[in-house]
Amino acid sequence: MKEGPDIALIGSLIGDPARANMLTALMGGRALTPTELAAHAGITLQTASSHLAKLEAGGLLTQRKQGRHRYYALSEDEVGLMLESIMGFAASRGLTRHQPGPKDPALRKARVCYNHLAGDYGVRMLDSLVAARQIAVTGEDLALTDGGRARVEALGIDYAALKKSRRPICRTCLDWSERRSHLAGSLGEALLTLFIDKGWAKREQNSRAIRFTATGEKAFSELFPQ
Amino acid sequence: MKEGPDIALIGSLIGDPARANMLTALMGGRALTPTELAAHAGITLQTASSHLAKLEAGGLLTQRKQGRHRYYALSEDEVGLMLESIMGFAASRGLTRHQPGPKDPALRKARVCYNHLAGDYGVRMLDSLVAARQIAVTGEDLALTDGGRARVEALGIDYAALKKSRRPICRTCLDWSERRSHLAGSLGEALLTLFIDKGWAKREQNSRAIRFTATGEKAFSELFPQ
DNA sequence: TTCATACTTCGATCTTAATCGAAGCATTCG
DNA sequence: CGAATGCTTCGATTAAGATCGAAGTATGAA
Numbered sequence: 001m002k003e004g005p006d007i008a009l010i011g012s013l014i015g016d017p018a019r020a021n022m023l024t025a026l027m028g029g030r031a032l033t034p035t036e037l038a039a040h041a042g043i044t045l046q047t048a049s050s051h052l053a054k055l056e057a058g059g060l061l062t063q064r065k066q067g068r069h070r071y072y073a074l075s076e077d078e079v080g081l082m083l084e085s086i087m088g089f090a091a092s093r094g095l096t097r098h099q100p101g102p103k104d105p106a107l108r109k110a111r112v113c114y115n116h117l118a119g120d121y122g123v124r125m126l127d128s129l130v131a132a133r134q135i136a137v138t139g140e141d142l143a144l145t146d147g148g149r150a151r152v153e154a155l156g157i158d159y160a161a162l163k164k165s166r167r168p169i170c171r172t173c174l175d176w177s178e179r180r181s182h183l184a185g186s187l188g189e190a191l192l193t194l195f196i197d198k199g200w201a202k203r204e205q206n207s208r209a210i211r212f213t214a215t216g217e218k219a220f221s222e223l224f225p226q
Numbered sequence: 227m228k229e230g231p232d233i234a235l236i237g238s239l240i241g242d243p244a245r246a247n248m249l250t251a252l253m254g255g256r257a258l259t260p261t262e263l264a265a266h267a268g269i270t271l272q273t274a275s276s277h278l279a280k281l282e283a284g285g286l287l288t289q290r291k292q293g294r295h296r297y298y299a300l301s302e303d304e305v306g307l308m309l310e311s312i313m314g315f316a317a318s319r320g321l322t323r324h325q326p327g328p329k330d331p332a333l334r335k336a337r338v339c340y341n342h343l344a345g346d347y348g349v350r351m352l353d354s355l356v357a358a359r360q361i362a363v364t365g366e367d368l369a370l371t372d373g374g375r376a377r378v379e380a381l382g383i384d385y386a387a388l389k390k391s392r393r394p395i396c397r398t399c400l401d402w403s404e405r406r407s408h409l410a411g412s413l414g415e416a417l418l419t420l421f422i423d424k425g426w427a428k429r430e431q432n433s434r435a436i437r438f439t440a441t442g443e444k445a446f447s448e449l450f451p452q
Numbered sequence: 453t454t455c456a457t458a459c460t461t462c463g464a465t466c467t468t469a470a471t472c473g474a475a476g477c478a479t480t481c482g
Numbered sequence: 483c484g485a486a487t488g489c490t491t492c493g494a495t496t497a498a499g500a501t502c503g504a505a506g507t508a509t510g511a512a
Contacts, residue, residue: 006319007250007312011240016500020234034459047501049460059319068458068509078315083233085311089304090231093285174307176231242470260489273471275490294479294488 013058014086018043019051023060023074023083028208029112031064031071077184080114081173088176108177110210112203116188117195117210118175121220125191126172126183128224135170135183142170144187152187155194155223162186195220239284240312244269245277249286249300253309257290257297292399336436338429342414343421343436344399347446351417352398352409354450361396361409368396370413378413381420381449388412421446 014020018041025032025040032040038048052072055061062075074080110121117125129135134148144152153159162169171185183191192210195201200216203209212220240246244267251258251266258266264274278298281287288301300306336347343351355361360374370378379385388395397411409417421427426442429435438446 006246006316007240007309008243008246009241010312010316011237011246012242014233014237015235015241016238017234018500020232020237024233043500044502045459046461046503050500053460059315070459078318082311082315085308086233086236087231089285089308090233090236092302092304244470269470270472271489272473272491276470279490296489 009058010060010082013055013060014083016051017041018047019055022048022051022055022072026061026072026074027080027083027112027114028203028206029115030203031073033069033071037072074114077114077167077171081171081184084113084118084176085174088174091176106204106209106211107207110201110212111208112192112210113173113175113182113184113208115192116173116182116184117192118173118182119177119210121210121212122182123175123178123180124226125220125224126181128226129183142172142183142185144170152190155191157187157190157194162190235284236286236308239281239286240309242277243267244273245281248274248277248281248298249309250313252287252298252300253306253313257299259295259297263298332430332435332437336427336438338418338436341418342399342408342410343418344408345436347436347438348399348408349406350452351446351450352407354452355409368398368409368411370396378416381417383413383416383420388416 014023021041022037025037034048034052035045037052038045041048041051043051052061052063056063056072059075060079061072064071064073074083108119110117110119112118113122116122126135129148130137132147132151134145134151136143136145149159152162165186168185169187170183171188172181173184173188174180175182182188192201195212195216196203198216198219199213200219201210201212204211240249247267248263251263260274260278261271263278264271267274267277269277278287278289282289282298285301286305287298290297290299300309334345336343336345338344342348352361355374356363358373358377360371360377362369362371375385378388391412394411395413396409397414398407399410399414408414418427421438421442422429424442424445425439426445427436427438430437
């Protein structure tokens with residue numbers, strides 16, 4: 001019989017609860033060790049090791065050895081985008097693993113989507129950039145305009161470096177909480193890095209939530225007016 | 227602690243090869259029966275039935291009963307979007323897909339569906355009636371407008387008799403070859419009867435196929451322009 | 453060297469669920 | 483009314499793989 005893109009293999013990798021927990025943890029954007037990931041998944045180190053080997057063989061993860069530690073991370077932007085779209089569907093069906101607590105609103109406000117900003121703030125940022133004609137939208141494709149390029153360089157982002165990379169500069173990512181697009185790609189990553197470097201925002205420990213400081217809130221509102 | 231949507235359930239639904247094949251088949255956008263989907267997946271009808279129940283419970287599919295048939299389709303755009311993103315990632319790691327073959331062309335053109343017209347001609351007829359505002363569409367429901375009623379009576383169909391019957395006058399029926407709706411109900415039956423009585427169309431022997439005569443083709447095209 | 457840490461591999465167990473035959477239910481057709 | 487078709491449910495079997503204890507490997511520290 002004929003076969004297509006092997007979505008079954010990918011699905012089965014994501015389909016195990018332990019692996020799904022690990023992947024969700026890695027959506028925070030930080031590289032984590034097998035020991036940390038085992039804790040996230042609530043399994044022993046041996047089991048985690050076996051899962052990580054499968055995820056790596058499936059191309060979802062890459063590892064980096066550093067001394068006695070091994071750091072695992074999502075291998076590409078595409079993996080993060082794929083997981084986010086699955087989360088989007090799961091969320092729309094009300095399939096959540098947690099009791100709605102105080103963390104939930106924080107996640108909806110601003111969070112890391114692998115390496116870029118998501119949630120209300122992520123969506124607002126892209127909207128603002130599009131409204132200012134700094135990013136042009138063609139269907140699902142995004143493109144940085146000349147004005148956008150100037151704007152980005154004025155923020156201190158090395159446009160040439162973005163251009164050099166093989167990754168797309170701008171790219172849409174469907175937001176599971178807002179159910180609208182936000183900005184991914186190397187520019188999305190660069191902007192989040194900028195916010196954190198400037199001290200405007202901080203990553204929460206053991207969470208995908210991003211907490212903006214008071215000055216960060218102000219700066220963000222000025223940079224990306226609604 | 228855990229946070230965010232549960233991707234494991236969705237992943238496990240997609241992760242079974244049989245289900246993945248069914249979903250891939252349904253990505254074509256056409257509704258398919260359990261028997262057809264079982265063939266796509268290379269499993270028996272019983273197994274397919276069990277899988278379809280799970281996919282429906284998981285919100286990925288919806289079913290529509292049509293006489294002895296059940297037509298399954300992806301439930302929302304978001305499901306297709308999600309599958310596409312997974313296929314995109316899977317395809318980036320190799321593998322492509324190919325399509326199944328065609329069936330009897332005469333059946334696809336025009337045939338009997340119990341008692342009314344189906345196939346390309348059936349779909350075209352309903353499309354034309356809707357475009358002329360003689361049938362009003364509300365979701366899955368159809369209703370004959372005042373203009374439609376006049377039109378029907380002008381054709382020599384006894385509207386009062388249709389009205390008296392307990393059966394619905396207009397009703398959608400999912401077309402297996404076109405995978406779009408055509409007109410069923412007592413009006414659908416009356417129209418097919420009309421075509422045959424006028425000598426515009428004939429039922430093929432031992433087949434569900436309907437053969438239109440030359441004058442029938444012409445009359446049909448004039449009555450139901452595209 | 454020796455010990456400790458971080459992780460992998462092996463092997464055995466055990467749970468889950470995929471599978472299909474057979475029987476049952478629903479609908480249409482003659 | 484049967485008879486035929488399309489599909490579901492039940493039950494038993496079987497295969498896959500998730501899990502963890504124990505043993506093995508690699509790196510760093512004392």
